[in-house]
Amino acid sequence: MLEIDLIRHVKVDGKPALYGCTDVTPIASENARLLESLISQQQTNKAYQSIVCSPLTRCQFLAKEFSRRCDLPLEISPNLQEMNFGRFDGIAFDDLYFEDCFFEGNSVKNEQHHKVKTELHWSQLEAFFQAPAEIVLPGAEALSDFNHRVVKAWQDLIAEQVTIVTKKKESAIAKRILVVAHGGVIRMILAHILQLDWQKASWHQKLQIGHGSMSRIIISQPYQYEQLHQQVTSIAMPFLEEL
Amino acid sequence: MLEIDLIRHVKVDGKPALYGCTDVTPIASENARLLESLISQQQTNKAYQSIVCSPLTRCQFLAKEFSRRCDLPLEISPNLQEMNFGRFDGIAFDDLYFEDCFFEGNSVKNEQHHKVKTELHWSQLEAFFQAPAEIVLPGAEALSDFNHRVVKAWQDLIAEQVTIVTKKKESAIAKRILVVAHGGVIRMILAHILQLDWQKASWHQKLQIGHGSMSRIIISQPYQYEQLHQQVTSIAMPFLEEL
Numbered sequence: 001m002l003e004i005d006l007i008r009h010v011k012v013d014g015k016p017a018l019y020g021c022t023d024v025t026p027i028a029s030e031n032a033r034l035l036e037s038l039i040s041q042q043q044t045n046k047a048y049q050s051i052v053c054s055p056l057t058r059c060q061f062l063a064k065e066f067s068r069r070c071d072l073p074l075e076i077s078p079n080l081q082e083m084n085f086g087r088f089d090g091i092a093f094d095d096l097y098f099e100d101c102f103f104e105g106n107s108v109k110n111e112q113h114h115k116v117k118t119e120l121h122w123s124q125l126e127a128f129f130q131a132p133a134e135i136v137l138p139g140a141e142a143l144s145d146f147n148h149r150v151v152k153a154w155q156d157l158i159a160e161q162v163t164i165v166t167k168k169k170e171s172a173i174a175k176r177i178l179v180v181a182h183g184g185v186i187r188m189i190l191a192h193i194l195q196l197d198w199q200k201a202s203w204h205q206k207l208q209i210g211h212g213s214m215s216r217i218i219i220s221q222p223y224q225y226e227q228l229h230q231q232v233t234s235i236a237m238p239f240l241e242e243l
Numbered sequence: 244m245l246e247i248d249l250i251r252h253v254k255v256d257g258k259p260a261l262y263g264c265t266d267v268t269p270i271a272s273e274n275a276r277l278l279e280s281l282i283s284q285q286q287t288n289k290a291y292q293s294i295v296c297s298p299l300t301r302c303q304f305l306a307k308e309f310s311r312r313c314d315l316p317l318e319i320s321p322n323l324q325e326m327n328f329g330r331f332d333g334i335a336f337d338d339l340y341f342e343d344c345f346f347e348g349n350s351v352k353n354e355q356h357h358k359v360k361t362e363l364h365w366s367q368l369e370a371f372f373q374a375p376a377e378i379v380l381p382g383a384e385a386l387s388d389f390n391h392r393v394v395k396a397w398q399d400l401i402a403e404q405v406t407i408v409t410k411k412k413e414s415a416i417a418k419r420i421l422v423v424a425h426g427g428v429i430r431m432i433l434a435h436i437l438q439l440d441w442q443k444a445s446w447h448q449k450l451q452i453g454h455g456s457m458s459r460i461i462i463s464q465p466y467q468y469e470q471l472h473q474q475v476t477s478i479a480m481p482f483l484e485e486l
Contacts, residue, residue, distance in 0.1 A: 195445035202438035208461075208476045218451075233451045235478035 022090030086140030265333030329383030
């Protein structure tokens with residue numbers, strides 16, 4: 001049996017924005033806290049045998065230091081990179097162009113004016129959030145391409161880590177792997193295993209994958225069957241704070 | 244803002260079986276451990292203000308004692324009861340009728356004989372697991388009826404607990420509620436909030452909701468909108484064991 005924990009990087013050092021391929025650094029103090037939690041977990045029966053990581057700095061900072069401190073093999077998987085949001089990628093929400101907004105609430109009219117610092121419209125982002133599989137942001141990766149890339153990364157990882165037992169003998173030795181990745185990537189892997197519709201906006205909008213949270217996958221090979229069984233046993237457990 | 248934690252009861256005192264409406268007792272030692280964890284959490288900033296519970300004993304044992312020890316109001320919600328599995332409900336898997344099974348694995352032939360203690364066939368259960376929305380077990384609740392019942396219980400709970408703010412003022416006071424329920428019920432509530440297809444076998448087969456695990460929903464009212472926003476922030480966190 002193989003247990004794979006998918007951990008999301010901590011908060012990044014930057015204004016609120018869609019961070020996809022933009023390479024931002026994680027907040028050092030939070031990264032250090034997460035690292036210490038992982039190191040102390042290595043002393044328990046929940047120790048990892050190896051680490052797989054996105055190529056981006058916000059994930060690698062954690063993975064490299066954890067690998068060095070605990071002497072664990074580390075593999076960088078380029079396909080685990082976050083979705084590329086094109087021209088919106090890394091642009092602070094504050095710098096987007098808003099039309100004058102009128103919210104009708106109990107006969108109260110409220111105007112919001114924003115300075116125009118870019119020509120990117122908030123409404124484009126809003127349309128993308130509502131229909132992420134239909135709207136492709138300018139210069140961005142299509143959601144379907146992102147899905148294919150992440151599913152390929154996952155299948156490659158499984159193929160590399162799991163030996164399918166073809167003879168009637170004890171199943172492969174139990175091991176645990178840590179994958180350090182992004183919110184969008186983790187959501188795609190979960191949708192793949194649960195066979196859910198990853199095109200639905202609600203899957204991306206209604207399920208929060210918190211910073212530093214952990215999702216757990218168990219992979220087993222049922223007795224005498226030459227195929228793997230993948231199950232999700234937890235999604236987005238807060239790893240740092242108390243439950 | 245309202246935070247609702249959905250906790251599944253601990254393991255029950257009985258042979259492996261489909262336990263739906265059959266009223267079985269929880270394993271006392273595990274129930275006691277879960278109770279102590281909840282009581283100690285009441286000392287933190289994660290304290291609950293009230294409890295809502297399924298009518299079945301395996302949930303009520305925990306909820307009643309937690310209510311008594313921490314002086315919390317407890318409401319029994321009949322619609323939070325687990326799915327009724329009809330004639331299969333509570334029948335040990337060991338007592339089901341199996342045809343002689345031949346597993347072809349690496350040219351090894353294996354025969355499994357089981358005593359016939361009931362006239363219930365394992366193959367009926369297998370068909371139900373593969374297509375839970377199409378197959379109705381004899382005497383059982385249809386999956387769609389179960390879905391309607393649970394969604395109604397959830398909507399009633401929200402309507403009772405959340406006051407929608409209709410004037411432009413501070414949103415309702417933050418509170419936390421514990422719901423003690425069943426694996427199938429929790430999965431239906433999650434599918435409802437995430438707007439997922441609850442008819443899909445994979446949702447029921449690939450997502451484990453562990454005994455004593457906790458799933459968390461956050462309900463908020465966005466600024467100036469007279470509607471609620473529901474988000475899932477964690478699914479099936481193990482509450483007892485260490486992460």
